[in-house]
Amino acid sequence: MSDTLSPIDTAKFVAAKRAVEFVEDGMKLGLGTGSTAFWMVRLLGEMVRNDGLKIVGVPTSTRTAELARQEGIKVISLDEAKWLDLTIDGADEFDAELNLIKGGGGALLQEKIVATASDQMIVISDVSKQVDTLGAFPLPVEVIPFGWQTTKALIEETLVSMDVLGQRTTLRMNGATPYVTDEGNHIIDLHVQRIGNARQLALILNQIPGVVENGLFIDICDVVVIGHGDGRVETHDINSGETTEGLVHFAENENIFSDMGD
Numbered sequence: 001m002s003d004t005l006s007p008i009d010t011a012k013f014v015a016a017k018r019a020v021e022f023v024e025d026g027m028k029l030g031l032g033t034g035s036t037a038f039w040m041v042r043l044l045g046e047m048v049r050n051d052g053l054k055i056v057g058v059p060t061s062t063r064t065a066e067l068a069r070q071e072g073i074k075v076i077s078l079d080e081a082k083w084l085d086l087t088i089d090g091a092d093e094f095d096a097e098l099n100l101i102k103g104g105g106g107a108l109l110q111e112k113i114v115a116t117a118s119d120q121m122i123v124i125s126d127v128s129k130q131v132d133t134l135g136a137f138p139l140p141v142e143v144i145p146f147g148w149q150t151t152k153a154l155i156e157e158t159l160v161s162m163d164v165l166g167q168r169t170t171l172r173m174n175g176a177t178p179y180v181t182d183e184g185n186h187i188i189d190l191h192v193q194r195i196g197n198a199r200q201l202a203l204i205l206n207q208i209p210g211v212v213e214n215g216l217f218i219d220i221c222d223v224v225v226i227g228h229g230d231g232r233v234e235t236h237d238i239n240s241g242e243t244t245e246g247l248v249h250f251a252e253n254e255n256i257f258s259d260m261g262d
């Protein structure tokens with residue numbers, strides 16, 4: 001459908017384009033992180049500059065804060081906002097109940113705080129992230145650097161005690177050094193293959209000393225907008241049970257594609 005974007009980027013773009021239709025004047029928005037959320041922030045920037053949309057945004061990472069400012073979106077802190085109308089963010093996996101794995105880009109902690117402090121969370125995703133059971137994507141767990149090897153061992157013991165299929169854990173690296181999150185923490189990725197009881201695992205992981213937060217988002221997401229490479233979008237609302245389908249039209253020469261940077 002698009003000569004400018006690959007099918008995967010088209011899918012991400014159309015999901016974002018449909019999701020920003022939920023945004024209304026005066027809203028306080030949570031701004032997600034990642035390659036799908038990138039389009040959402042770009043589109044909101046256009047709406048602010050061209051249509052006079054009045055919003056304030058609470059970013060979920062330093063990357064998103066920088067992009068939002070570049071786009072002319074007024075950025076405030078969560079403490080200034082206190083509560084948000086809507087958060088739009090990507091995900092690494094989502095299931096039929098709209099439970100999620102997030103944190104592939106390392107931003108899960110701020111993302112979970114921001115999404116939880118929102119009346120509504122919309123996930124934007126390409127169709128490849130839809131799964132029957134969460135867990136094929138390695139589950140990120142944010143840990144404090146102090147004693148991280150002990151925390152990692154405790155996480156592995158927990159996986160064994162819960163009989164989780166696949167108990168390998170790896171410290172996320174950034175080249176030769178451990179990856180460091182915006183909060184100065186590390187991330188341990190859990191290669192569990194399949195998470196039978198995501199609700200229970202999310203609770204138990206957070207009880208391990210040294211664990212700050214895990215990437216399982218349970219009962220937080222309200223709506224998922226799924227984009228396809230041919231421009232189709234599906235929207236599922238978990239609260240109303242409503243599902244809609246449509247086609248998002250966009251012009252190849254939209255300004256938004258002219259300075260994509262990367």
Ligand SMILES: O=C[C@H](O)[C@H](O)[C@H](O)COP(=O)(O)O
Pocket residue numbers: 032033034035036037089090091092101102103104105106107108111
């Ligand atoms: O930490 C990163 C976030 O949870 C992202 O929303 C998630 O990894 C999906 O990112 P992307 O849209 O780039 O696939």
